[in-house]
Amino acid sequence: MTTPARPPAPGEGLLPPLLLVPAAAAIAEGVRLDGLVSPSSPGAFPLIAGAVMAGSAAAIGARAWRRRGAARPVGGLAALLPSRVALVGGLFLAALAAMPWAGFHLPAFLLLLLSVRLLSGRGWLRAALVAAASVAAIHLVFRIGFSVLLPAGVLFR
Amino acid sequence: MEHFLLSWTNPSLLALTAAGTLAGIWIGAIPGLSVTMAVSILVSFTFAWDLNAALAVIAGVFTGGVYGGSRSAILLNIPGSPAAIATALDGYPMARRGEAGAAIGLSTLASFLGGMVGVAALALGAPAIGEVAILFAPRDYLLLAVLGILLVGSLSGESLAKGLFAAALGVALGMAGLDPMTAEPRFTYGSVQMLGGIPYIAAMIGLFGVAEALHQLREPEALRATQRIGRIIPPWPRLKRHIPLTLRASGIGVGIGALPGTGGDIAALIAYDHARRGTRAPEVPFGEGAEEGVVAPEAANNAAVGGAYVPMLTLGIPGDAVTAVIIGALFVHGLRPGPLLLTETPHLFWFTVGNLALANVFLLLFGLAGARAFARIAEVPRAVLIPLILVLCAVGTFAIRNSMADVAWMAAFGVAGYLLRLYGFQMAPIILGMILGPLMDASWRRTVIAAGDSLAGAAAEAAGSAISLVLIAAIVLVLLRAALKARA
Structure with a gap:
């Protein structure tokens, strides 16, 4: 079941870059643990998880970009x-x-x-x-x- | 049979199931208190208990909680749980018409019948599915876990991208600590404390307990009008008329509940829609207090409980958020849900079946006998409830390992969960990712190693397996559906 359309929360535009932080951390950990060297290394799955996070963050950012101006965030810090x-x-x-x-x-x-x-x-x-x-x-x-x-x-x- | 009847014949298990069901109804009747929240907090207290005792309480809370949501939906027009949203559509108009008692009676009897159909489906269906699941290779577990996460992410949230992000974040968090295959530290950043990983029970309590409680504070206290409760058990001819619909709605509930990622809320809405389309001449129009509008969703959401146990016990994949938490509880008690659970510990399976059936009997007893008492409970003010939940979250988290570090994790996840929810992220994929992450990681590596450390080899092996192909097709379907939904 999909939740009904939600008005943008304050600071929603900053969300995609923030989401890239854990994505980058997972990718960095994957690379450190030879994720790029062998698909069975301890770093392989962190690398995959990081890549999925980065791709999702990009998709979230693209969606937010398409919807920009459609609705203004409601309230400021008090709403958050x-x-x-x-x-x-x-x-x-x-x-x-x-x-x-x-x-x-x-x-x-x-x-x-x-x-x-x-x-x-x-x-x-x-x-x-x-x-x-x-x-x-x-x-x-x-x-x-x-x-x-x-x-x-x-x-x- | 002996294990099926264990909780019926053992006085302490009988009492614990009764207490769990009563507590579940109580929690479910309070708007804002979710069954997931209750079970996640409860899991921490049952850590040191005997497994059967823990399972008895959890099954009671789950069964009672799904049913309890109908109380506030009927009496206050505020669904106590998402599974009771459809019940409010006709239950509240019935109460306004002065038939609150009849609505409660019908919802109780439909829930009982639906619950029993769900238990029967679990008893008959799970062993059959378990036999197929034994044939699963590590790659199939990986694919199943991906499918479950995709379903939870795409069905329960605002967008698939947010569901996927939450799940991948959960997977990364679940991998923190020593790698089980090479003992290499991952995501520990030099901290000795991080070597043991992130305690997912603490994360669960933070995400489902603290974050949920803080979110409740955002909602204004609803105006509540107390309804008069009249006759509770409707006359037999009236009940008899609803039996075919109850059975059909129960079938819908079992089917929807057994799909990984769906749950009682979706089952109830589909059953309501089925009743609306299928009832040619309701005595009262739907939306204005039709009895069929109460019977169908209530039968379906309780039938979905048994349905949700099927993928959890046979495949280790949760049917909904509550079963994701129950999987966590089973891990805490050293069990690994999946096909081996049925073959290695069949007594546990039959105990669970018997216990769910017993919880349904208690649901019927408490639901009918305590109709008036539960009406009062639904009116507990949030000003008392929310702070109390926060305190219980602290007590529950500390109880896991008597560690304030766990409490700090719980608080951190609570704050993060509160913020993530504001931006449209769901909590279930994070927890699912944390629980299934290590399994996915191990399955991935076993699959690749078996194929000679080659991705192409692993893909070729998957292409030669019927089970893998079916799972891949299911994953592609879910992704396609989500993509189409995003375009619409």
Whole structure:
């Protein structure tokens, strides 16, 4: 099933050259590993994968070139990264970055507290209750029920 | 028979299948939570489990999740999964007419019947296909993998070029680490950590879990009107009238589901179209609450579950995104889906068949008994759900190897997946490429080595094999179709 026509996203014109970066990396790796010397070398398949990527990037670029001017990209950076996504995504990455030293529970609680408060627009108390209940449920189900290890961190050891 | 009945007679497997089906219905009923997302997160938790237990939960979640999507489609006009898009066309008008209960009852019974037809097709069809697949040479595996990737890339995305790019990127990512044949480091760039390769479960959770969750945040919270649920099981004469259509739609579901790269969503839409064309005098016009418009897609999408297992278990080629993830789960448990799976571990095959049948029975029980309860679940606010999914993604990824490096991979794939989706790339070809990449690489090299390190020799050998020629013809057809579609 083909997805319906999508309006161009901001910066779509820059996409083909960007796609050539992983293609070039795969081709370079293929060449380094004798992909051009023998079809059964460790570099042969990386070379093929790189060539397919490069060909596809060229086809994507050609299609974008043909469609240029047909529709203008909608919005700017805000369309690419709306504030809700940026904030929750940022909080998520911050929580992950904190886990090696703060462990699982505190960063997860703070991530849930701030995200629920931000997304629901309701009070802090409600968000705190939801966050605490969620972290407690995860601990009970996964740590105790399934014996799954959670990031321990060094701060509270 | 003993293995078929294992999950029916073993209390813990029975409970796990029930829990998986219940969780699947719950997840499927929530708009925005996909079955693929649920299974990919779940796979990481089942890493340390017994294989049967893991398969029982996964089969339950898959079966329940495909069915659960109909709940929000009927009650809220928001399909819980792509497979329920067609159900919303007539299910929601039925609910608006005050027949939400009847729509749920019909969708449950059609899903059950469709699911059972799918399981029967798996039981009868897979061994036959498996016998042919044993004759496959390494080049045939390569061609099959290329065919599967092409189908996923061309059918599920915006354009074939984007599908191919995603698949080739996945193949390159899948080859990172030590080359299994020469122990040469590839794509490691001097990093010792990269020698072990990129953990594809972490990639899977990032692409299907984190990227999907972040995308959900782009959508505004939909206005939801709660529907009143009346009588759930329609009277027998009304049910009897729909049995022939249910069976025909189930046949469509099995056929479409068994095609690599297609899935329940396409099966449901084709079955809906079949019902619309084939029903001469519906009591209510299609689009305004025709019962046939609920029965056909629901039978088809659940029949497609059994159908999708056929190429996965017999050829090692996934039928859709969920089975691509399940293949990943089987690899995690040390199994290699393909023709040898059926001959070396037939007990596993029959366990899976029995387990899918059991999941369908639970679907029927929970679907009818919990009609009112599931209506509430569909209304869980996204403000709570999305952050919780993100936390579960972190927990699930860490559980694989207790490694924060895996969590970092998951986050990186999540961000990359979010951006790639914005530009019209699909996630399934990337994962498929990562999983099938090493198999394709090894098959390619074995084929070339067997032909004396000669591409011309390998081509000549392929030209002399009927199986290879059929696969090459299929690949050419897919490419031609995609080229024609691009021109249209």
